[in-house]
Amino acid sequence: MNTHLFASKMASIPSVSQSQLFLKKPQFISSPTTCLFIKPSQSLNLSVSRSKKLVVVAAAGAGTAAAEEKSKKRYPGEGKGFVEEMRFVAMKLHTKDQAKEGxxxxxxxxxxxxxxxxxxxxxxxxxxxxxxxxxxxxxxKADFPEYAEFRNTGLERAESLAKDLAWLKEQGYSIPEPSSPGRSYSAYVEELSKKDPQAFICHFYNTYFAHSAGGRMIGKKVAEKILNGKELEFYKWDGDLSQLLQNVRNKLNVVAENWSREEKNHCLEETEKSFKFSGEILRLILS
Structure with missing residues (x-):
């Protein structure tokens, strides 16, 4: 067909309004290159099919947005550094009468x-x-390089405890051998340190920081009860304790910056085991 004649015939076809899509008369749908003869029911099917595609695309977009939102999830304390995350998890394991955040x-x-x-x-x-x-x-020893960051922090307690035990021996007390709770915990952290640095750091943090807080209060009560108020070296630090703790917090935060979110979560999950082991040692006081 002559192109100009085709164009003239197409121009003579009256336009179809949106309301006429629902009439039973056949319709012509044209494009610059094709001429299709479609029944009204087919027109509706095309419209529904297009709508379904739009819904699928919209759903896929919503799913992607949800996944991105989940990946950006903020953990309690995360904005202040990883130590705050560890502190938050530790507080959750306290009872309400032990700590206001318990x-x-x-x-x-x-x-x-x-x-x-x-x-x-x-x-x-x-x-x-x-x-x-x-x-x-x-x-x-530092089997992992990050362990070396925690040498000579000022929080070390082994030397102070050695002095206390020597003094108690001088007072006539018989010093026992380590018992099961201490041996079990020692073996556990040593094995952990060789293969799982994130979990080891959790025990390191909780052991030293718990002693600087609740541990000091317990030591004072024990001294009043059975040591005539004598303050042991175990509860003394050289220098400003708050500054020593802050220095270690800073080091912990720097080390954790290199961890993935999964590694951080793994560290946090070890908190309960840390409490379990330390609690068994603490209960020895009443034995």
Whole structure:
């Protein structure tokens, strides 16, 4: 057909309004190169098909947006550095009467009256020294380079405990061998340190920082009960303790900057085990 004649015939076809799509008369749909003869029902099917495609595309876009939002999820304390994340998880494991941020319910049955014994306290000090000896040996050896960052922080406790045990021996007390809780924890962190630096750092943080807070309060109560108020070297630090702690916080935050989110989460998940081991050693005071 002559091109001009085709164009003239097409121009003579009246335009179809949107409302006429629902009439039963056939329609012509034209393009610059084709002329199609379509029934009204086919026109509707094309419209529905196009709508379905739009829905699928929109759903795919929403799924991608949700995945991106999830990847940007902020963890409690994350904005202040990884140490704040560790502190937040540790606080969650406290009961509400132990810390204002605690989330665990207090035990329904009250604990027996807190009566430390000298024999139990000696066991606690001996087992604690074994754990600190192990932690400090690990950072000196540094199987992983980041461990070396925590040498000579000023928080070390093994030497102070050695002095306390020597003094107690001078007072006539018999110093026991390390017991099961201390040996178990020492073996665990030593094995962990060789293959799992993120988990080891969790134990390192919780051991030193817990002693600088709750540990000091317990030491004061024990001294009043069984040591005539004597303050042991275990509860003394050279220099400003708050500054020593801040220095270690800074180092921990720097080390954790090189970890993936999965590695950080793995570190946080070790917190409960840290509490379990340290709690078993702490209970020796009452034995």
């Amino acid at each position: 989330e665990k319910e207090a035990q329904e049955k009250p604990l027996p009256k807190w009566e430390p014994t000298i024999d139990g306290y000696l066991k606690f000090l001996v087992d604690s020294k074994l754990v600190y000896d192990t932690l400090e040996k690990i950072v000196r």
